[in-house]
Amino acid sequence: xxxxxxxxxxxxxxxxxxxxxxxxxxxxxxxxxxxxxxxxxxxxxxxxxxxxxxxxxxxxxxxxxxxxxxxxxxxxxxxxxxxxxxxxxxxxxxxxxxxxxxxxxxxxxxxxxxxxxxxxxxxxxxxxxxxxxxxxxxxxxxxxxxxxxxxxxxxxxxxxxxxxxxxxxxxxxxxxxxxxxxxxxxxxxxxxxxxxxxxxxxxxxxxxxxxxxxxxxxxxxxxxxxxxxxxxxxxxxxxxxxxxxxxxxxxxxxxxxxxxxxxxxxxxxxxxxxxxxxxxxxxxxxxxxxxxxxxxxxxxxxxxxxxxxxxxxxxxxxxxxxxxxxxxxxxxxxxxxxx
Numbered sequence: 090x091x092x093x094x095x096x097x098x099x100x101x102x103x104x105x106x107x108x109x110x111x112x113x114x115x116x117x118x119x120x121x122x123x124x125x126x127x128x129x130x131x132x133x134x135x136x137x138x139x140x141x142x143x144x145x146x147x148x149x150x151x152x153x154x155x156x157x158x159x160x161x162x163x164x165x166x167x168x169x170x171x172x173x174x175x176x177x178x179x180x181x182x183x184x185x186x187x188x189x190x191x192x193x194x195x196x197x198x199x200x201x202x203x204x205x206x207x208x209x210x211x212x213x214x215x216x217x218x219x220x221x222x223x224x225x226x227x228x229x230x231x232x233x234x235x236x237x238x239x240x241x242x243x244x245x246x247x248x249x250x251x252x253x254x255x256x257x258x259x260x261x262x263x264x265x266x267x268x269x270x271x272x273x274x275x276x277x278x279x280x281x282x283x284x285x286x287x288x289x290x291x292x293x294x295x296x297x298x299x300x301x302x303x304x305x306x307x308x309x310x311x312x313x314x315x316x317x318x319x320x321x322x323x324x325x326x327x328x329x330x331x332x333x334x335x336x337x338x339x340x341x342x343x344x345x346x347x348x349x350x351x352x353x354x355x356x357x358x359x360x361x362x363x364x365x366x367x368x369x370x371x372x373x374x375x376x377x378x379x380x381x382x383x384x385x386x387x388x389x390x391x392x393x394x395x396x397x398x399x400x401x402x403x404x405x406x407x408x409x410x411x412x413x414x415x416x417x418x419x420x421x422x423x424x425x426x427x428x
Contacts, residue, residue: 268404
C-alpha cells in the first residue's frame with residue numbers, strides 16, 4: 090500500500106447531515122479503480138493524512154502534488170493529483186455519498202478513468218470513546234467498536250455530547266433486576282447498547298487503564314437519564330476507578346472499602362467550584378462502616394435512598410433507587426460511564 094502524505098482539511102464528513110461541518114485533521118484512505126461503472130472495486134488504496142482548509146487544499150511530496158477545493162458547504166469536492174516525473178495528472182470530482190464519504194469519478198488526459206472514494210481510517214487501537222472523539226471521527230452518540238485491552242473488539246455505546254462527550258458506557262443496572270449484586274462477577278458480559286432503555290445487567294470487567302474520569306447515573310427514568318442523579322470523578326487513577334467499579338458489588342464494596350470514607354470522593358456536578366464529597370456519601374455517614382444493604386458509588390448524596398440499587402436489604406426490590414425516601418419499584422435504572 091502506497092502512503093501519500095497529503096495536506097488537506099474538511100475532506101470528509103461522517104454523514105450527510107454533518108456535511109456542512111468542517112472535520113479535524115486525521116488519517117484517511119483514498120481508494121480508486123480503473124473502470125468507470127459507479128462502483129469502486131479495486132485494491133488500489135493510498136493512505137492520506139489530512140490537514141488544511143476547505144477553500145483550497147494541497148500537498149507536495151518528492152513525487153506528487155495535489156491541489157483542490159470543496160464547494161456547496163463541503164458537499165462537493167474536486168482536486169487533481171499529479172506525478173512530477175514523468176508528468177501525469179489525474180482529475181477527481183465527487184460529492185458526499187450515502188455512507189457519508191466522498192466518492193466520485195476520476196480521469197486523466199491519456200484516457201484512463203475510474204471511480205474513487207475517500208473514507209476515514211478509524212484508530213487501530215481505540216480503547217475508549219474519548220479516543221474516537223479526540224481523533225475527530227465521532228459520528229455522535231452511537232455504538233462504536235473498541236479494543237478491550239485483551240485484543241478483543243467490542244461494540245460499546247459512546248456518549249459523545251453530554252458533559253463534554255467521550256464517555257464509554259461500562260456498566261448498567263436494569264429496572265427489572267431484583268436486589269443488589271454481591272460481586273461484579275455476577276454482572277453479564279454483553280454490553281448494554283441503549284442507555285435510554287436499559288435491559289442488560291452488565292459490567293465491563295477489563296482493564297480500566299484507558300480511562301481517567303467516571304460518571305455514575307442513578308434513578309434514571311428516561312432519555313439521557315431524565316429525572317436521575319449524577320456524580321463525577323475527574324483525573325482518577327486506575328486503582329480509584331477500580332474501587333468505583335467494585336462499589337457495584339456489595340461484598341466487594343465492604344471488602345475493599347470497609348469505611349464509607351474509603352470510597353473515592355465524588356463531585357455533584359462539573360460546574361466550576363463544585364466541592365468534592367468525601368466518600369461520595371451523605372455527610373452524616375462519614376464515620377460509619379460500609380454495609381451490604383446497598384450497591385453503588387454514591388450514597389444519599391443528592392437525596393435519601395439514592396444509590397444504584399438495593400443490596401442485601403429488601404433484595405426483592407427491582408431496579409435503581411427512586412430517591413426522595415422511596416425504595417426501588419422497578420421503574421428506574423442506573424448507568425456507569427468512564428472516559
